[in-house]
Amino acid sequence: MIEIRLPASEEDIRKLKVGDEVAVTGVMITGRDTAHKYMVEESADEVREVLKGGMIYHCGPVVRKDNGTYSFVAAGPTTSIREEPYEADIIEKFGVRGIIGKGGMAGRTLEACGKFGCVYLHAIGGLAVILARSVKKVQGVHKLEEFGTPEAMWVIEVDAFPAVVTMDSHGNSLHDEILAKSEAEYKKLIGKI
Amino acid sequence: MQKLSEHFLELIRRASTILPEDVRKAMEDAAVREGKSSSAGSTLLKMLENATEAEKTSTPICQDTGTLVFYVHYGPEYRQKAIQDAILEATADATARYYLRPNAVDPVTGKNSGNNIGNGLPYIHFDQGEKPGLSIRLMLKGGGSENVGAQYKLPDSNLGAGRDLEGVRRCAIDAVFQAQGKGCGPGTIGLGIGGDRGTAFLESKEQLFRALDDRNPDSLLAELEDRLYRELNELGIGPMGFGGKTTVLGVKIGTRHRLPACYFVSVSYICWAYRRASMILKEGKVSYD
Ligand code: SF4
Numbered sequence: 001m002i003e004i005r006l007p008a009s010e011e012d013i014r015k016l017k018v019g020d021e022v023a024v025t026g027v028m029i030t031g032r033d034t035a036h037k038y039m040v041e042e043s044a045d046e047v048r049e050v051l052k053g054g055m056i057y058h059c060g061p062v063v064r065k066d067n068g069t070y071s072f073v074a075a076g077p078t079t080s081i082r083e084e085p086y087e088a089d090i091i092e093k094f095g096v097r098g099i100i101g102k103g104g105m106a107g108r109t110l111e112a113c114g115k116f117g118c119v120y121l122h123a124i125g126g127l128a129v130i131l132a133r134s135v136k137k138v139q140g141v142h143k144l145e146e147f148g149t150p151e152a153m154w155v156i157e158v159d160a161f162p163a164v165v166t167m168d169s170h171g172n173s174l175h176d177e178i179l180a181k182s183e184a185e186y187k188k189l190i191g192k193i
Numbered sequence: 194m195q196k197l198s199e200h201f202l203e204l205i206r207r208a209s210t211i212l213p214e215d216v217r218k219a220m221e222d223a224a225v226r227e228g229k230s231s232s233a234g235s236t237l238l239k240m241l242e243n244a245t246e247a248e249k250t251s252t253p254i255c256q257d258t259g260t261l262v263f264y265v266h267y268g269p270e271y272r273q274k275a276i277q278d279a280i281l282e283a284t285a286d287a288t289a290r291y292y293l294r295p296n297a298v299d300p301v302t303g304k305n306s307g308n309n310i311g312n313g314l315p316y317i318h319f320d321q322g323e324k325p326g327l328s329i330r331l332m333l334k335g336g337g338s339e340n341v342g343a344q345y346k347l348p349d350s351n352l353g354a355g356r357d358l359e360g361v362r363r364c365a366i367d368a369v370f371q372a373q374g375k376g377c378g379p380g381t382i383g384l385g386i387g388g389d390r391g392t393a394f395l396e397s398k399e400q401l402f403r404a405l406d407d408r409n410p411d412s413l414l415a416e417l418e419d420r421l422y423r424e425l426n427e428l429g430i431g432p433m434g435f436g437g438k439t440t441v442l443g444v445k446i447g448t449r450h451r452l453p454a455c456y457f458v459s460v461s462y463i464c465w466a467y468r469r470a471s472m473i474l475k476e477g478k479v480s481y482d
Contacts, residue, residue, distance in 0.1 A: 074252055074256035075256055076256050078257065102433065126377050129250065132252075150296075164232070190366060
């Protein structure tokens with residue numbers, strides 16, 4: 001298990017390799033489709049600081065509000081590939097060091113990871129309760145009214161958030177590996193009657 | 194006497210927070226097969242641990258509590274409208290209690306209704322029977338797994354798939370291969386053969402109400418279910434797409450009569466957080482499963 005503290009340095013991130021298990025501690029934000037579109041199309045100054053050396057968690061949480069304080073009830077990752085059109089630009093624009101989600105991403109993001117020093121971390125989909133527990137505090141939220149609970153940008157403090165590196169800054173992707181292996185089987189299965 | 198909506202609230206709570214017994218068993222068996230030290234095995238164990246915690250604390254297994262799909266069978270003493278109103282009330286209430294995430298978004302304005310009620314949501318299928326009583330089945334179908342579903346129109350020359358069960362087999366293999374890890378596998382696959390575009394999808398989703406160990410009464414379909422279960426697991430995609438022997442937990446197939454001109458194969462994929470629950474209300478007594 002490798003510990004990563006946020007904000008992370010480029011050096012720390014470049015050390016990571018596909019298959020490494022990591023535990024992330026520090027402040028990050030959640031972001032899904034609406035947030036990504038917003039971060040690319042607008043200046044999004046309110047998230048600049050947290051994104052510098054920070055991470056974006058693809059997550060639409062269930063959030064509880066008690067006496068004006070928010071807490072995460074359930075917070076597993078959402079499918080990342082929907083953000084493929086935006087992510088590379090966001091990594092470059094804000095200096096993001098990590099993307100956390102599920103299902104992996106494609107070529108442009110992998111390239112941006114190599115070019116700017118960023119990794120893709122895979123959290124287990126549906127691990128809502130365990131992951132919510134590693135969110136120690138909700139520091140704030142941007143665009144809650146406009147985007148709604150799942151799409152809002154939640155600023156969260158996490159402690160030892162567990163994930164696996166599936167895309168590193170050296171051009172490797174576990175997703176490409178599994179795709180190639182399963183494709184060989186697929187061809188065998190479709191070929192035979 | 195408790196109000197109908199209170200029973201429905203409990204049904205929703207159970208569906209969202211308790212992993213069905215057959216699914217848990219299948220995942221436990223898979224974890225043993227994969228071995229603790231493999232990433233497939235440890236991923237399955239983490240999923241099971243998450244489900245155990247969710248049940249203990251009555252919190253959603255997964256934050257995407259999905260689309261609510263209700264199948265309601267009611268006796269002559271009930272009014273459909275009363276059941277519908279009670280379901281809507283329970284749905285809003287369950288959202289306020291955090292058993293459900295607000296998941297109903299207007300596709301034009303992008304606005305979230307905030308209570309899971311919207312045009313066509315929740316989805317409720319009614320059918321009335323002769324005998325008294327009320328039985329309801331509920332499935333929470335997550336969006337990530339919904340996105341990897343697919344519909345094929347046969348013949349499909351790319352797949353070499355004709356209008357027969359071999360063609361159906363090819364569609365299923367293609368859909369699961371395309372899905373890779375994106376549907377939060379290990380998944381369970383519902384296939385709907387025939388119908389029109391709409392009903393083929395409905396059939397594939399209805400199949401997912403069947404228990405994993407349920408045997409298809411049609412022997413040809415039962416055989417295809419077994420074969421696909423074996424073959425899909427040969428793909429090696431594994432839990433979450435990390436690789437492994439457990440790509441699917443089961444395959445369920447149903448048919449609808451089709452138009453002579455059409456031959457659809459619909460594939461519904463449901464994630465490991467395979468949330469379904471049912472209740473029966475009879476002579477004032479309620480039981481859940
Ligand atoms: S696909 Fe299922 S387990 Fe994965 S995030 Fe969606 S609802 Fe949760």
